[in-house]
Amino acid sequence: MATPVTMPKLGLTMNTGVISRWNKKEGESVAKGEILMVVATDKLTFDVVSPEAGTLLRIVVPEGKDVPVGEVLAYLGQAGEAVSGVAAPEAAGTAPAAPTSVASAEKASSRSAALPAGLRATPLARKIAREEGIDLSAVAGSGPEGRIVRKDVEAFAASAPESRKIKTSPAAAKAAADLGVDVSSIAADGRVMKADVLKAASPASVKAAPKDVRLPLTPMRKVIAERMSLSKATIPSVAYDMDVDFTALAEFRAKVKAEGAKRGVKISYNHILMKICAAAVKDVPLANSSFDGDAIVLHGNVNIGLAVAVDGGLLVPNVKAVQEKSLLEVAEETERLVDQARSGKLALEDMQGGTFTITNLGMFGTKSFTPIVNPPEACILGVNTITEKPVAVDGAVVIRPMSVLSLVADHRILDGAEAARFLARVRELAENPWLLLL
Template sequence: MATEIKAPTFPESVAEGSVAAWHKKPGDSVERDELIVEIETDKVVLEVVAPEAGTLSEVLAEEGDTVQSDQVLGRIGEGGAKGDEKKSEAKGEKGDAKAEQESEATAEPESAPAAGGQTHEVKAPTFPESIQEGTVATWHKQVGEAVKRDEVLADIETDKVVLEVVAPADGALQEIRAEEGSQVESEAVLAIFAEGAGGGAATAADETPAASADTGASDEKIGDKILAPAARKLVAEHDLDVSRIEGTGKGGRILKEDVQRAVNEGSAKKAEKPAAAPKQAAAAPVVEGERPEKRVPMSRLRQTIAKRLVQAQQTAAMLTTYNEVDMGAVMELRAQYKDTFLKAHDVKLGFMGFFVKAASEALKRFPDVNASIDGTDIVYHGYQDIGVAVSTDRGLVVPVLRDTDSMKIADVEKGIVDFGKRARDGKLGIDEMQGGTFTITNGGIFGSLMSTPILNPPQTAILGMHKIQERPMAVNGKVEIRPMMYLALSYDHRMIDGKDAVQFLVTLKELLEDPARLLLDI
């Protein structure tokens, strides 16, 4: 009886994914829990393992296909005879491993990959439903270079994370079909990989450099130099003289590393560049010197952020209400206990812990602010999962703290520090950035005095923190200098009335100006 291979259950904010790579072909034998296919979503690559031992009998979702949560990807049949027969036909294997090695030793270079083993299509991971495509960021291996099983071949950059594509077996790349900088869809074929092909493939590539250049999807020849796409992009960014760059790739092909080396050494700058300045000066006498420009493609993460921010403003009736909070009490409490807190919990006491706890309490009192809209339904959440916006070099990500009502301030601070470190390293998982009920963003760390945060759908509210600034305030009939912070609450008016939004923000203000309320639940 055939066993179905199903896609994983995606989080609520992920609608679909893409089949990135099948590690087995129909007819191949598989073991229970052996990696059989990868599904790439907009944030991470999900591994699908064999539910039972047997033979892969049917593939229903090819590499590059878009699949839904729990969709059937293929089927596993009993036994392994069929797989053995197919492998025997493909490889021409009639003896044991020793005979195969002897065949490799005596074969001509052109047939070495076939003698070493079968070929595989190296595919992009299966993207989640919210990710349409990715960009080939870096190839870590070149055609003919020997690699080990599970060694990283390439990096695919999506709108949120960088996904790694690994080698399906020991061998070498025969052909690269998606060069660096190329846009690829889920499960698109990136390269052809041959098992046990290291030396032979390299020899064949060396003997036919022109053919290798022709098969590259987007190699370009400038003069007598052949440039890889990533190298061409870097040359354009730094306006370099290609003739001064020495290529180390097959057939003298200029790689990204060669261009980077030339940039660092400053050995490929164009001598003609200063000569262009007089023409510019003649056209615009008031401008002196060079006026350089650099054009680079927008990252996948930045494109997705832009799309979702615009979508949030177009689909929600978004309003923002403001208030200000006196941070004196929190700052005094923090100054009094920061050293003790650090020794006890091995983490610094920051402001975010107080805001997360205060927001958790306020969300319990105003369930509309903690709800979300799903089509024509309103979903009320009986828990508080608060997303904390984290800025990285690639863009903004929002990992989620789960059940913040039951967390201690120390747990909140530890979670935020961990999120920040892993976000900057690109190590956050898809499950850690899905399913929040409310979001807090802190523009104050960059000096923002006031802003209007944009909703993070399907959530209906987001809180914006800002810079603490000393201002003269009337306190008990006297003017005092107090550390004040503006708070901004953006909310979806389709779900939340103005009265509830204002009262929610006032509750936050009261809890932060008197932190004892958090302990006394008043």
Template sequence: MTDIVVPTLGESVSEATVAKWMKKAGDTVRKDETLVELETDKVSVEVSAPEAGVLSEIVAAEGATVNIGAILGRMGGAGAQPAKAEAAPAPKAEAPKPPLAAPPAPQPAAAVTAAKQAPPSVQRIAAEGGVEVSGVTGSGKDGRVTKADALSIIENRGAQSQTPAPHPPLQARVVSDREERVPMTRLRKTIARRLKEAQNTAAMLTTFNEADMSAIMAARNKYKDSFEKKHGVKLGFMSFFVKACIAGLKEIPNVNAEIDGDDIIYKNFYDIGIAVGTDRGLVVPVVRDADHKSMAEIEKEIGELGLKARDGHLKLEDLQGATFTISNGGVYGSLMSTPILNAPQSGILGMHKIQDRPIVIDKQVVVRPMMYLAMSYDHRIVDGKEAVTFLVRVKEGLEDPERMLLDL
């Protein structure tokens, strides 16, 4: 027999939920064929067959919470007989307990000092969670412990202190003929928690403008065939928006910065998050160093990330470290919205539906394809003048893309 175990899930992730078995006990499987899908609070992970054979036994049923290294099922050779006719309703064998945490290694004095200088909000979270952050090297500036570090320590301690009990299957629980109740997925819980934290932490405000999309639409119509023929990807709107936002971020660096305790961290790079809606929920994969990439490279990467998001193949590194986010509600028909910050970022741009509207140009009423733009920002770090100026620069770049691409 070969054990099928929970793989390493990524930094700060210690457990997952068995979302769906793709095979039943007794099924013949090929090597590297997907057996089961796990869901963490960040991404979905597919576990493949380590070898060809028969899925003899399913140990962790759908809905069970499992730790890294726990046994999900067992496989035998091609002639093996299934141990069970079908998946057990709950794990029969207790999942192995993770090893006790080793005592923390001595930290350099600088690291201890940085930890002790954790901001009051982080110290409060650590105290409420019953954890000690002194001697811990954090992910903030100079090793300072951040809020995310404290939450991660609390979550990991909880996973190590007890063997997780299996959850009920992730299926609808009918309450009456008029409604049904289903448990929230890990990803949905994380989305809810992070959005509420952003509202509770940041002094969030939204400013609006609108852009005449005539120039971009004309450029797309003129070059779309030759662009696709040369680069193998369609010329969309997102690359124009990414370039326009980068121009604005370079002029208004506070929008590309974040608050860490009593410090402001200015980012001299431009990793742009692109919000993508999926069946599992909203995820924000990141286009790295977008300022160094051509429009064709940006379009290709956005397309690849979007496909990975919809198929559930995003990795943790695809989702981490964005300095600014763009969200396109226009694809769903939204005319105007107030996007919520993707903490710890200080700004997010909301795109919306392009709609023909009458506007006045040179004292003449004309009909133009217009888009409302919304920019939410953290007023603790970004002043109103800076936010408005940033959005105006985005508008100018979209309405005169040639000037933007020539860096004028």
């Protein structure tokens, strides 16, 4: 008896899923534990393995359809086994044969219409006739079976009255041939140019402009669009930019990076900034909170998400309880999440529970940008490129590595003074990283 394959529940909050890709086709054999399909949820994509060995008898749900958890997606069984009561899915993307045939016929017709029926001419004779604007039907052919050859066209051009001679540029001649325009009917001062031919051509004959391409939204892009729209529609956010001197932070990073390398861990500015933000939250707890209707929820843990660019979108896995972890632990956990995000192996738990987000576009050279708050969080910190700039220090102008930190905050939670105080504390810790030890 055929075994139904249903939409699995891949997380506590999952209600529906989309078949992103079938790895097997109907009639193909599949081993137990082999990847049968890829399912996309509102947050992630998952490889779903076959519950048993057998043959994929019938695919009930095609790729791209959103279905609830528990709905039958396909049937597995023995080769040749019938699946009763299930209609075969309509094949997607199958183009009718008739339009193709018509299009081919029209194309062939346009080629054959280059010369009147029964009229034959060599390619060189046609080229010269196009350039000279000569109607080949008026030329007598001297070649085999009356074929018009080069000397026939040249002789006709030499004997034709001046009114019959039309000088045409090669580009104009080609355009006239493609568009079916009679160059002898074009009134032009001197030589007929391509612009003259295009002007004389009927609008229907002119080649159509390149068509727009419609890209269907992937499940991930749909979620990004929904969440960003929700953020802009419901969160009255305000952006704050602040210059930060990275001199001390660069020195600090160089030292801890060397120590981390001994332990096989690469420590980046992102990891240090995560610890800095977690420490700054102690002074401004509202930066680590959420707006919940008639209350503001102050979160006990600082779960910091780091925006990761992946194919087709953006994922924001978060490191839990950053305030309790060492810098080394934060770096290890962050890099694990980044690797899993890019390889499509994140768990739903890694995407849930975030309370603060950092997004870094510095590697692209951005000097300032305004990130969008990730609901239901209160803040997001944008990190920009580090650039050497002249700055005044103790009355002298010196060159320092400077960057702009861009904070966007939910104004329902943080007033301007609170948001600025948080960002100022982040700057203080960045410019004096030893304060993290206190």
